[in-house]
Amino acid sequence: MTSLSIPFALDHHGNEVPIDEAERFKANYYRCPECKEIVNPRKGDQRKYFAHKSGVLDETDCSLSSQADVEEMVEELRTSDIEKGEENQDIRVYLGEEPGGRLRLFGVLPSLDWSTIPPGVDIDPLLSDIEVSGSGVERTPVGRSFHPSEPEVTFELDPRSEKYLVEIDGPDRLDDILGEWTADGPTSGDLFVGDQTRARRFQENRQIKHGEWVYVLADAVDVELPDIVETYSLADWTVLAFPARPETEALLEEYSTGLTTDEYGFDADIVLPAHAHPTSDAPISSKPRDAIFVGVVPAPEQDPIFEIVSIPKRHGETVELESTGPGNPRYFKSTLPAQGSKRISVHQRNSSRHRLVHLHAEEDPTEGAQETGIGDIGLSIGHGEDSIHLGPLDEESEYTFPSDFQPQTLPGTITYTGPEGLNLEITGEFPTTYEGNSPLVRTTTNLESFLPNLSHWVNQGCSSVSVEFDGIGTVELNFSEVTSGGNA
Numbered sequence: 001m002t003s004l005s006i007p008f009a010l011d012h013h014g015n016e017v018p019i020d021e022a023e024r025f026k027a028n029y030y031r032c033p034e035c036k037e038i039v040n041p042r043k044g045d046q047r048k049y050f051a052h053k054s055g056v057l058d059e060t061d062c063s064l065s066s067q068a069d070v071e072e073m074v075e076e077l078r079t080s081d082i083e084k085g086e087e088n089q090d091i092r093v094y095l096g097e098e099p100g101g102r103l104r105l106f107g108v109l110p111s112l113d114w115s116t117i118p119p120g121v122d123i124d125p126l127l128s129d130i131e132v133s134g135s136g137v138e139r140t141p142v143g144r145s146f147h148p149s150e151p152e153v154t155f156e157l158d159p160r161s162e163k164y165l166v167e168i169d170g171p172d173r174l175d176d177i178l179g180e181w182t183a184d185g186p187t188s189g190d191l192f193v194g195d196q197t198r199a200r201r202f203q204e205n206r207q208i209k210h211g212e213w214v215y216v217l218a219d220a221v222d223v224e225l226p227d228i229v230e231t232y233s234l235a236d237w238t239v240l241a242f243p244a245r246p247e248t249e250a251l252l253e254e255y256s257t258g259l260t261t262d263e264y265g266f267d268a269d270i271v272l273p274a275h276a277h278p279t280s281d282a283p284i285s286s287k288p289r290d291a292i293f294v295g296v297v298p299a300p301e302q303d304p305i306f307e308i309v310s311i312p313k314r315h316g317e318t319v320e321l322e323s324t325g326p327g328n329p330r331y332f333k334s335t336l337p338a339q340g341s342k343r344i345s346v347h348q349r350n351s352s353r354h355r356l357v358h359l360h361a362e363e364d365p366t367e368g369a370q371e372t373g374i375g376d377i378g379l380s381i382g383h384g385e386d387s388i389h390l391g392p393l394d395e396e397s398e399y400t401f402p403s404d405f406q407p408q409t410l411p412g413t414i415t416y417t418g419p420e421g422l423n424l425e426i427t428g429e430f431p432t433t434y435e436g437n438s439p440l441v442r443t444t445t446n447l448e449s450f451l452p453n454l455s456h457w458v459n460q461g462c463s464s465v466s467v468e469f470d471g472i473g474t475v476e477l478n479f480s481e482v483t484s485g486g487n488a
């Protein structure tokens with residue numbers, strides 16, 4: 001009998017553990033995601049997988065009977081928690097602090113997506129035919145709230161309510177949002193994770209990353225709490241608020257159910273747009289077609305496969321990110337849509353780990369919009385009266401300096417634009433060996449301070465320089481025509 005290659009199993013919290021992260025010598029610990037019987041990691045040089053403990057399948061029927069069943073399970077994990085919730089018509093429930101320190105409980109529903117509105121169809125009359133009613137909801141949204149130019153629909157929830165309902169009736173075309181959206185009222189042990197403006201409630205097991213902000217609902221607290229914990233009240237609830245850290249793990253175990261603080265798996269860092277908040281899943285507004293650049297950092301020494309999944313999945317192909325080696329960041333590049341939202345989930349394959357990234361195109365985004373025109377990551381090159389922009393994300397990313405260019409003016413000629421502290425790798429090519437080796441490679445996080453060295457390189461005959469923007473792409477500077485340097 002051949003054993004199935006099951007790529008993940010469950011740990012004792014019920015979390016999916018990808019085979020790469022399984023501890024090889026932890027025997028009889030992991031469980032089959034289907035039949036829940038013991039599976040053991042097999043990690044050979046060629047293949048790595050979990051297999052049912054021998055004898056298990058003689059006594060138990062496991063519905064994982066073919067590789068196709070396994071594939072189906074892997075595909076199932078690819079669907080983000082956000083999409084599953086929306087299919088189920090769940091209201092997403094959040095806690096956040098208002099200026100002044102009051103806590104607010106609010107619900108979020110998706111707005112309409114432009115892609116579901118056929119071209120030529122006027123959206124406004126459709127929206128005015130929507131009727132919304134709600135219970136447990138303090139200000140019920142109206143039809144217009146669901147306009148696709150809105151990133152999402154938010155509304156206040158009454159923390160005393162046991163059940164929330166938003167019922168939406170309207171034209172069939174708006175099928176995506178019609179129906180009864182529901183959520184349960186707050187209960188003791190509810191856990192909200194995110195940041196202080198916006199933390200999402202998780203009712204299932206949720207792995208928490210150190211540094212995330214946590215709110216836990218409790219009936220009453222009669223013990224002395226560590227200084228790190230702030231307490232709030234929300235109707236009759238006591239809310240404990242604290243950052244997830246090693247020293248707050250005991251607190252999480254005591255007050256909250258269904259919680260794990262195991263290795264979280266990965267970080268998704270939104271480099272562009274630069275004003276994106278690192279931990280919140282709030283929509284990020286930026287101009288239409290602005291660059292999107294997301295760095296995904298796996299856990300130390302792990303080299304899992306990450307993929308970008310559209311929300312919902314049918315809206316786009318799943319993109320696999322190129323591996324860059326264990327523990328190294330890998331990158332996803334894209335652009336904002338011309339209008340409306342783009343929602344993607346960064347997913348670690350063979351796990352239920354998903355990170356929502358919600359980008360929303362606005363002509364005049366209010367927050368952080370005018371920062372630097374940060375979509376212009378790259379180099380500006382002064383060229384007479386004008387300046388030329390060379391970006392690693394642009395089609396055109398090479399510039400040839402004219403023959404009369406004076407290398408010593410480089411520091412006043414080149415300006416860096418982009419996120420502060422980005423790692424740049426600068427490679428200079430020399431036709432003849434310089435200092436015994438060519439090319440020369442240097443790294444810097446401060447290009448301006450490096451430019452005098454670059455002048456020196458060109459004076460020594462450097463013919464071309466490539467500037468690599470930390471995995472994003474490369475800009476080429478060509479000095480081969482410059483006659484005033486050593487090329488003369």
Ligand SMILES: [Zn+2]
Binds near residue numbers: 032035037062064
């Ligand atoms: Zn099984």
